[in-house]
Each structure stands twice: as C-alpha cells, then as structure tokens.
Amino acid sequence: MLTEAPPRKSDRSQFVESDRIRTLELPADPELPTIANSIESRMQAGIAADVRRVSAEFLAAACRFYQVRGCGFRVLAARPLRVREIWTSERFGDYDPETQLIRVWMRTAIRKEITSYGTFLSTLCHEFCHHLDFERFGFRDSWHTRGFYERAAALYHHARATAPKKLVWVAAGGGRYRIDWPRTNRPGQTWAGPEPSQRCQVKGKDFRRIALTPAGVEEGSHMGRPDYRGHLEGALRTAWNNRLEKNAQSKNKPPAPRGQALVKRAFDEN
Numbered sequence: 001m002l003t004e005a006p007p008r009k010s011d012r013s014q015f016v017e018s019d020r021i022r023t024l025e026l027p028a029d030p031e032l033p034t035i036a037n038s039i040e041s042r043m044q045a046g047i048a049a050d051v052r053r054v055s056a057e058f059l060a061a062a063c064r065f066y067q068v069r070g071c072g073f074r075v076l077a078a079r080p081l082r083v084r085e086i087w088t089s090e091r092f093g094d095y096d097p098e099t100q101l102i103r104v105w106m107r108t109a110i111r112k113e114i115t116s117y118g119t120f121l122s123t124l125c126h127e128f129c130h131h132l133d134f135e136r137f138g139f140r141d142s143w144h145t146r147g148f149y150e151r152a153a154a155l156y157h158h159a160r161a162t163a164p165k166k167l168v169w170v171a172a173g174g175g176r177y178r179i180d181w182p183r184t185n186r187p188g189q190t191w192a193g194p195e196p197s198q199r200c201q202v203k204g205k206d207f208r209r210i211a212l213t214p215a216g217v218e219e220g221s222h223m224g225r226p227d228y229r230g231h232l233e234g235a236l237r238t239a240w241n242n243r244l245e246k247n248a249q250s251k252n253k254p255p256a257p258r259g260q261a262l263v264k265r266a267f268d269e270n
C-alpha cells in the first residue's frame, strides 16, 4: 500500500483532512460481521448469485449505519479493461462517484489471480470507504491517504471480527507513504491487509502491454455484462480451494519485497 502524493491545488486541505482521520466510527452491533460471515460461507458454497446478494446486503447495512445514501453494486468475472475511476491501484474493484456504483471483480487482468474471501471483503470495505469519503465526509475527491487506508482497515477488521493492528508508515518521498510490512507484521500482531502475494506487483508497463493484447481486449468486452454465473461459480470454487491451500502454507510467509509499485495513474481513464 502506497499513499498518493498530495494534490497541488485547492483540494489540498481536504487531502490533509483525509490523511488526518485515522479512525472510523464502527457499529456496536454484530450486523456487519454476521453478514460478512455469510459472504464467506456463500463463497465457500460457490453460489455466485448469493455472494452478490449478500455483499449488497453488507453494503446496504453499512450505508444505514453511516447514514449515507445507498450505493450500487456489481460483481464482474474479470477486471474490465476500462476502469472509470482514476485509482489504478485498485486490483479488485472500483467506485464511481458519479453513479455511486461499486464494482468488484474476481480476477485480475494480469495474472488471472482469483480473489480470496479476505481480499474480496477487503475490496468491499475499501470501495465502500471511497463512497464514505464523498457521502459522509463530503470530500470532493477520495484520495488514498494514510487515513483512508486506516479507515478501510478499521471497517475490514470490524467486519471480519479481527483485532486491528497499528499500521507502520514510512515516508516514500514526494509526500507519499508506504506501509512498512515487516514492522507492521511483527509476530504477535494480527492481520493488516491482503496477504503479500495479493498486493499489487504490477508495474505500469506491464499493464500497458497486457491492455494492448487480444486477451486484454477480450476482458474489456466483459465490462458491464452482469451474467457471469458460470464463470463466477467456477472462480469462487477455485478461490476457495486456493484459500484452503494458502491457509495450509501461510504460517511463515516471508515479507514481500519492498517497493512494490502501484500501477501508474496515467494509464487509467482509457
């Protein structure tokens, strides 16, 4: 996770505010964890329509709690070639502030990785926090600040009923920060983000190359088509099997290589 550089102009004070708000008010009742648990079991069962429905319930419940208007929700089989939002670091979802639509997809464009339950839920919380930035905090944009990531992590840990841990940030130059994973993941601490293998390892040039191949184009053609049940069901099964495998071997995972690059902003929007 790498934060964005602060904007130069008028939005700067809002950016600073977004960075400053490191906590998120959380419900006292177990509604969100209960629904999240149900998402996991639906993924396990491999019934895509149920995953979609229960995920929409999760978002609706969150909107009620935060007293913001509802957001739309779609599950896609694959990452669309055209991603409307400018936040290219998103690997598994996006949010459109104009339509309040959250989309998550089950495969990345590059490595065809399948999302695990943890990643799926984390994506849901992340995209929902973009919704909150506009609808609750009234920001004109939604930046990936330290505060943003911490708010998303707070919601995720609440939903997953896991103890949040302190994220350790280090300056990455240009006003940006990245999480120091070795320090954040010190033994005895709990989960703080997607497993290292699921964090972004794709560079801008990879993205460009893939996007210009026929495979990339084919993926683009999926955009906006809701009926992927066949694909999705298989994808969910595979995701679950992968998760079982991962759980079996994840006890002593080494820290990820440093300096993982985010996909370049410039590539998005077409």
Ligand SMILES: [Zn+2]
Residues within 6 Å of the ligand: 087, 090, 126, 127, 130, 144
């Ligand atoms: Zn984002």
